[in-house]
Amino acid sequence: MMQRLFFILGLAFSVFAKAELTIEITQGIASSIPISVVPFQTTASTSSGDVLDDVIRNDLQRSGHFAVLAPNDMLSHPHTEDDLYFRDWRLLKQEYVVMGVTTELANGQFQVRYQLFDVFNERELLTQTLKGTQQQIRDVAHRISDAIYEQLTGIRGAFSTKIAYVTTNPERTRFNLSIADSDGAREKIILSSKYSIFSPSWAPDGKRIAYVMLEDAGSRVYLQDITTGKKELISSNKGLNSAPAFSPDGNKLALTLSKDGNPEIYVVDLTTRKWLRVTNHYGIDTEPNWMPDGKHIIFTSGRSGNPQIYRKNLETGYVERLTFEGHYNARARLAQDGRFLVLVHQAQAGGDFHIASLDLTRGLLQILSSGTYLDESPSVSPNGVMVMYAAKHNKRSILAAVSVDGDVKFLVPSKSGDVREPAWGPYPN
C-alpha cells in the first residue's frame, strides 16, 4: 500500500521535475488568411442574379483579412465531405475551405447548408443551414460571411451592416441620403432634397439616422426614422447646428452649436430635450464623438492654434489632448473599443489630407489612405476593422475604404455624381 503511494508520488514528482524542451515562438505573420469558397452546388434557379458564393467570396476578399482563391484555380469543386481531399487544398496552400449546397424549397424560398473546414487540422469548424427568399440571397450570403469571418479571425463580422451616404448630381441641385449594403449593393434612397445634406449619423439601434440639412434659413439637425421616413427636428438654433453623434445608449445626441458666438459642443437628451453645454472655450470646438463608455466625448478643437483631437470626461470635466503629431488632426472616430482613433490628418501646412489611425495605447500614428486626396469624413465599421471615407478621385468625390491596419484599400463603386459623407451603420439586431 505504502509502496504504491510512494510510486504514485514519485511518478507525480517526476512529471513535475522533468523539464520538457520548451521552444518559444514570438513572431508570426499577420497577412491574409488563404481561404477557398467552392462554388455552391445549386438546384435553385436564382432570379435576382446574385450568386451566393460570389457574394461570400467578395465579402471575405474585401475584408482584407482573407486571400480568396478564384474558383478556376481550384483542383476540384467538392460539395460534400466525401469529395473533400485535404491534401489537394494543402497543395494549393489553402488553410480553410468552404463548401455549400443550395436547394430550392416550396413557396419560392431556398435553403443553404454550408460547411467550413480547417485544412491543416483536418476538421470541420462550422456548419449551418439557413433559409431565405430569393430577395434575401445577399442577406444570407452576408450572414454566412459574418459567421466564417468571426470563426476564423476572432472578430465579429460586419458584412451584414449598412452604410449611409450622401449623393449629389453633377449640377449639385439634388441631394440624396442613401442606404446600402456595406459592399455598396442594394442602394436605397431614404431622403431626397434640394438642400445640401451633411453628417449622417446612425442611432445605435440602426433604425434612425440623424443628419444636418443646410436650408435657406440656416443649418438644421433632423432625426429620421429609416423605415417610416418620418423626420423630426432636433436643433434649429441660431448659427451653426451640426455634427450630430449618438451616445452609445442611443438616448442622447452630441451636437455642435454656435449660438453663443463660437462653435461649442452640446449634448441633448432626446427624451427630455434638456441641453447640456460640454465645452466652453474661445477656440472652435466641434465634431463630437462618444467613447464606448458613454462618459467621454472626443472632439476637434482649435484651442492650440490648429485643429487637434481632445477628449473630455463628462463627469469630471477633465480635458485631455490626444493628438500631437501633425499640423492638422480632425473628425476623429473611434475603433476597437476606443483603442484607435481614426482621423483626418495633415502632416504639415499645405500638405495632403489623409486618413490616419492613432493607436492611443502605443501612441503610433499611421497614415492609411493613399492614391486619393482631400480625404474626409472617415467612418469606422462597428467591428473596428475597416474605415470608409470620402475622397477625390478623377475629379469626382467617391467613397473609398481602408482597413484600420492600412493593408487593404478599395474604392466603392458609384454610378454617377459625387458620393460623400459615409456613415457606417451598427450591427443589425
Added chain:
Amino acid sequence: MPLHFTDPTSFKIPMIGSACIIGILLFLLMTEWIGDEEKVVKRPQHIAARIVQMNKPKPKAAPVKSVKKPAAPKQVKKADKPKPKPKPIKNVEKAQTQVKAKEPAKPLPLPGTDFLEALEQEEAQKALNDVLQKEAQAKQAKEQQDQVADYSSQINALIQSVWRFPPSAKHDEEVVLRVYLVPTGEVTEVFLLQSSGNAALDRSAEQAVWKVAHFPVPQDAALFEKEFRQIVLKLKPENARL
C-alpha cells in the same frame, strides 16, 4: 545387394554411408556457426566496446559444439535401434573417430581462457577509460546542449515562417502546445496545453505545427528520446498590432 534384416552385415555399407552423412552434416553445422558468428561480429562494427563483448560468445559456441557432440552418438543410437548388437562395435569405432575428429575442434574453448584474461584487461581498460569517458561525456553533454539549441532554433524559425495569427491576436497573448514527434521528426499529435482565450489564435498555432508537419530533430536516437520525443511550444504573437 539385397538388405536382409536378419543379416547385420548387409547394413555395413548403409551404416558407413549414414555415418559419413552425419559427419558431413556435423561438420557443415560447425562451419556454418563459425561463419554466422563472424557476421554477427561485423554488424556492430561501429561500437568498439561491443566487438570485445561479442567475442565472448565464441568460446561459448565451443561448449555448444560439445553439446552437439553428444547429439552425434544419439543419432548413432537411433541408427542402432533397428539393429542388434553386432553393429555397435562398429558404431563405437565410428564414434571414436568422430570424437577424435571433434577433439581438434575443441581447441576453441582455449580462446575462452584468453577471453577471461581479455575480460580482466577490458575491465582494467574500462577503469582507465572511465576517467577519459567522464571527460568525453562532459564534452558530449555540451555538444548535446548545442545540438538541442540548434534544432530548437531551427524549429522556431520554421514555425515563425508559417504561423499566421489572426487579426484579433494581441501581442501579450500566449498559446502553449505540446507536440509529439517520431524519430523522423514527423508530428503525430498536437495537444493544447494552455489556451490563449482566443480560439482563432489557438487554432492558428495548432495549424502552424501541422503546416511544418516535419520538424528537424537530431539523428542521435538517445538525444531524440531525451529531448525531442515531446516538446512544448509557446507561441506569442509579439508582433501583433493589438
